[in-house]
Amino acid sequence: MQRRTYLTAAGTGVSALLAGCVSNFSATLNDNFDNPQTEGEPDEESYDNESENDPVDVIDAHLTAHVDQDEKRLVETVHDESPLQELFTDDEAELEEIDSAERRRTETVTRDVSTADVWTLEHAEALFEEDEISDLLDDENARLIEVEIGQSETTEEDTWFLVTEGAEWKVFWIGNQREIPDDPEEAFEDEITDDENAVVETIEYDLDLDEKDEVGSRQDYARVYFTDTPEIDADRVEVETTIGGYDGQIEGSWTDSWLLINLHSDGDQIVVTIIEDGAEEVVHREHYEP
Template identity: 40%
Template structure:
């Protein structure tokens, strides 16, 4: 049985299906300002070819990185990544993102939301605690300037992660991480769909709340509550895999096997937002999914539901 944890955002490598026109956010550009809340330090040159090297402005670095990603220029992307960024290994392992009939990216409103960012400011972003080496990050924070930037991409499909961490290296801004903030929506009730119960136990055998997640999961979701979802020993479906996820906390795990139904009898622990969440179990076959169990978690639910 294989257990794989998927991230809602695997950094900038999660860009997919972007469309639009790469450039500024529509501001005509007052002299001395970029329209992004960051000083414009460009020299005014209007070269035909974009400068793929690190820029003095963090937003310029984001623009250059996006342009390199669209061009599938791995060397340019790597040059724009911080030397301690875990995205360098991800880029080397996964390669550049794939785009379909996309030449440019249009970036919308962009703001520096955290100056002098701390270690915790970075690790709270989705996926960061799993990939970022804390000791290396502490060194970067202590020795370099680190900022958190939020941006919007005006495209047909959003970037998987709209929050960027940039750090200086050799006095130039470079990309350190790209993720998203794991925050509950303003209206959590609106994020919950109607409950679905696997009454026949075709997939789900038991859901138990208030469980000990173990050290690894606790480090990744330090403030979360946890549930253990146990799958049935006698599947009523020959699904290839089973996905277990939480709507608000954004934790997700897939359980598979060597053959359809090979996930039978396995279990997974999923993180839940402590103020309330929704647990969703989906059976996957041939790339399509069917929700077989969905229930709401309330903080007082420290009991088994099955």
């Protein structure tokens, strides 16, 4: 599978385990697996009998490798065709230490994984090509497993995409699973226009960029440009795409800057929010109709 660089803005996480921009590759770890709760976890014999391990063991091994700061063992738990291989072997990668955490719940949500199931995972459409994923699923077994991880007083829940590599289960991707409606407009709210360009200068579509080809063709892309003469004070500016699943932000000096965002190819909604002293305000909401 061709390796790709995922283009995103600072502040966009790929999962509960990968915190921040993927160009930074800092990872959040798990630190306590003495008695994890596994409600809904299927019996071991329900997995492929030809596999030498089971998916839950791989999840624990992956998390434990984070805890031990063992990059070699971490990479060993990842599928050779996974983009996570590049993230964890990059020279700029740095594993972030964490004091305590526990895997509270593990549940298989999909056994007979299809390409459509894969596209519901956060960032999957930008990272993977349909024919490559289709070939992978034809040749190997795959599972989508929901994992709940508790850290202090917070809980994170992600869907893990596990795929066999020969006789062993490996981690292929980790990300939130999105619900994509058949008609994207069902999720749209009324548009809000920043007529005075107080925050948003313009949104540029139909980008003719080399990087658009680098990240795959299932999603469309746009650039959100912020004004260099703001009329609103804000500590942070956030941009989300309702269907495409983009979630990026700029803190501090956000004026005269821009974010490259991904859009669902069947239609999407771009939402720009400012945060000032903890108060949030949507200043621009625009519908994208391809």
